[in-house]
Amino acid sequence: MTPRPPSSDSDPKKSVKKAAKSVKKAAEKAVTKKAAAKKETPAVKKAAAQKAPAKKAPAKKAPARPEPVVPPASPALDAHDRDRLLSATHHDPHGVLGAHPVPGGIAFRVFKPYAISVTVLAGTLRAELHDDGDGFFSGLVPLQEVPAYRLLVTYEGSVQETEDAYRFLPALGDLDLHLIGEGRHEQLWRALGAEPMTHQGVTGTRFTVWAPNARGVSVAGTFNFWDGTGYPMRSLGSSGIWELFVPGIGEGELYKFAITRQDGSKTLRADPMARRTEVPPNTSSIVHASHHEWHDDGWLEGRAATPAHEAPVSVYEVHLASWRPGLTYRQLAEQLPAYVKDLGFTHVELMPVAEHPFGGSWGYQVTGFYAPTARLGTPDDFKYLVDAFHQAGIGVLMDWVPAHFPRDDWALAEFDGRPLYEHEDPLRSAHPDWGTLEFDFGRREVRNFLVANAVYWCEEFHIDGLRVDAVASMLYLDYSREPGQWVPNEHGGRENLDAVAFLQEMNATVYRRVPGVVTIAEESTAWDGVTRATDHIGPGGFGGLGFGLKWNMGWMHDSLGYVQHEPVHRKFHHHEMTFSMVYAYSENYVLPISHDEVVHGKRSLVSKMPGDWWQQRATDRAYLAFMWAHPGKQLLFMGQEFAQGAEWSEAHGPDWWLLDPGYGAEADHRGVRDLVRDLNIVYRHTPALWQLDTSPDGFQWIVGDAAEDNVFAFLRLDAEGNPLLAVSNFSPVVRHDYRLGVPDSVPVWHETLNTDVGKYGGGDVTNPDPVKPEATAWHGRPASITLVLPPLATVWLRPA
Template identity: 50%
Template structure:
């Protein structure tokens, strides 16, 4: 093999040229030690302990930087150090090309188990046994089956692609061990395509840590260093989330609250400030917009390129672990938004990674997303599927994440998603379902729930695709939950109408119960509803200032009483008036005003009431947990229903979505006795009118709403009430 390939940076098999090589000397054989050091002027080989010289290497004529030492047949292969002279500088190094077996170790264990990808590939910190010494090192391994040459470049070699060419393996991985490369060293891969053309320097797809613009360099990181303190949380008894209260606070880490200079809080600062707030507000979970590394702030994390690295905008991976750890110690679950649907075209990323469409579909009718100007993963490729499932398992294993909310599921399920006729390719049966993505989801959910049974997977799926949250063995996709986008769209459309016209849109509030038990739904009022010109939730409400606030309060309480778990985006809880902007903090100064402080107090009380009243959550996904009392009072825009738990305890819910009080309003109840209002969104505590509901709500033995008893109350304007029988178990 020609030594010229080294100088051309086009050598795919450096182990056949460098390090110890057999040497034929006539009929006898000896050893040849060959090194390639482009900047060296002289090289001497020493024993691994540095105590004896093996010999001075001779420069090979015509091949600058190539040095050789010929040894007799009596000499044995042994570990060595190189003493290098480069101009006026002298230094020693362990030649990486003597560690062939250690380099190949990675690919011996990359099997069908997806977690082996992040345990073996990327930059793995290891120790080398060299003589009597243990030498720290980093093993690099990257998948680039269609490349003609790959070099690891970085701080360790002044970003010179000639210095450390990697060895190609039969399975398409490239490997190399670099001694004395430790945590914090920056690196990338220099890759040439199959035709020898140099590609933009690529970040490591398996990087655990990365720099921001402009370098986007990967960093070596040790995941074994952090000492977790959340054993009580991790060892807690498994609970069935379907029968548990789940109220999720969705937030973007960079804009929840900022410092005085408008810099975002770090992960550790978030832990100190966000967790007490979430505890005080009564949420059960935090859901973070994607923290996976991404190049563009304006994507909010939804265009990620580092599926194995928390963004370094807010700290290092251990800092993010600290945040999760503190959440768990406080009894708060952590859910991450995760994006296996698409990735951006940035040159340092996955697009045409080795010169081919390695990660993305080749045909743009399948591999290019017109909505987001991004590449779509090829779910038909085994490596891509393994890569994505490995990412999911990685966050569960290394960061103790409690759940993954999968973004843009609908875009993955349908070939014609957001495409016109002629812009997509049908499946083998002529339909629009992406069978490869469907198969991927089933494998993903099977892997997650089999290895992390306490975890949750949540689908953001906006269509009527069947059985999204049904088990795989029943023919479902296997998700634990699905966002109820239908409820969100219908209810927001209704509540945005002028009350005078709501009678004509009454079905928008009631239709959700027609399909409520088709899936395990989460009711989302997410970031998507307060961006891109949609305005804030408060500003969606009609009427004057009082009516807007009252509308919002009544709507929030209706949401908390409706079957399904709850999700609200940050700022909703105190009725932020402006649309969310990722470049600045929420408007916390609004809490100096009674209106916003009152709505925040309502949210606090809603969470606490929801969590302590089992009828509001225990039977979310069973017909026994809900019953209409009156869903046909369109003329008065009122709704009434009951929620029930497994013990028969009942909460009655009634909403008035007009500014007109309803006097002597009759509400059917099941049992005789005295009843009490446990939550009233019109209370003065919430900046309401404090309209008198009635102090004595004693049942009357006269049927109403199909119940044997009824109570009579004064129904406040623009309000939702929760009522229960006193002394109920």
């Protein structure tokens, strides 16, 4: 039923028409009165002449004309505006919809598809608007100024009282627009996307999106039955930003942007800045506001005390969805931090958390760069997990993927009908290996999108560091491309200068804004200066990229190649274990045994080792201790800490059943896990193993050329010169009375760790007694010691 005004004998339409006639009559009467006042009778003229002094007769004036009567304006939209709104191509819907002063009063225009009637409510006024067809309603109300008003909208079966979305000023400020235009909005997520807020005293949600090539943009969602026709957004000038404040819309609403392309075709897109999404395979964005209260102030205050390259960093890499399949973020928070803390790791590194449509990509093909995956819970649930890590004293690193994005037609690809986030040149946009699209790092808005995204995870989620994926694919124009498939840069080189500038800006911005974080590059080439400061020009003519750490892919490849050989052949590959020291101080390195090394037919870490099961486990243990003693930080993927024999599968995760006591795991798998725990404990309490990781002063070879013996021995030193001696024997024989040169400043050495002890699953060949140096020069040193070297084992010794 159409709502009626309080008086039973009045009709709103008749009232509006009657008021318009009154305005017209009053105007005509005023004109007549004014004209009459100007007429003078002969008596009046004579009286005036007698009083006035004599003077020349004035020039004859033209008779006064009555002022024209301005008829009331028609409130209905013209055909042009109607067509543009119906076709979703209007750039300024607020300029024609809503309430606007016109001759004769205030014109109200409303666009409500499927509505039966619309009534304006303003105080005691109830004015039903005329149905102009196609969802348009209009009316002229004889008011002097626009009142505070609401709309009563009648649909079939329901009546809704609501604010008019088109009576509001833009909810995005000029400073935001200026910073976006400059590509320097470092908190871009506060300006774009869906932001619940109170605007002009009304609660609702501000929707904003960058779509400079669109002819029109609308908001579609659950609140309008996914028909965005009646919710067109306005273009905010040359910024390319479209904006609409929708009153009454709050958290939890699903939405997308309905975009009209230049050719008139339509596309429905998820919000690139969405902070929450539906659970895949559903793809809608969700209006979100965070309510998490952090409890990690102490952690944040202390994390900046020591730079990462001078601190102990031992990383447990985790794929959250498969660590224990089925657990949510909050359930993981009850188990994972405690597990990591028990094993002594200083950090976790989470494989990509940002939303991605295909679980089999492990998160490396991102569609929702600002939203944690909804598979495991809400954004606040993820914050709860990070908070739990921090309260357990564990830092949180996160894989970040700015190199590329998938081609899904509801996401970023040709977002507004043309290449926008990707490069316009197909040779620069299509990634040849992964079937994805590469970002256009030279476009300031795209660069801003990514730089702000890095800041977002660190500021909003308290992430302690970003491991940046596939850096090499960004740095080189010819990456995985044949001649003719790439174009040299302006200097004729193959370096992607736009990507270099982007990485420098990202690192500089993150380090400036978020003290204590670290950025880590997965960079597989010999690019000069990955971890050099951005303002320091290197031999290649480029400033440093500004990363804090870099994955040492060369060490990983060479060392794994060495241990996969049969011991009898290792002497021919001895240099593969020593070559890393040639370049160990060219960058600040992390030694990664990551997920990439235990999938796709590469076998798990223990299964790479040759020999029987005992030899495999022994070599695995010796390799881990060698790795923990080598200069650089450590990273180990989940499941490898207990010598899982099978490759990792994201479908079922680690084989936790291997640790079941009923399986006899004490000798097999629990022993390796106990070793990893002890490695971390000794490591964290021995500055020689981490304090000078990036300085030649922290390392000395004792013997690096014992190829026939398969033996490596070296010293690690802290800033005070306190040493740790690491000796690895990668042959399956016991070496008795093995002599090694040592500093004469140490009176007694004590075996701190031995990977062959029985509790780790070894044969208990140890050096239980204190070891005193002899005055026998050896290996170029004035003193020496003799040790028993267990088979396939690593031994650590420290001054007693």
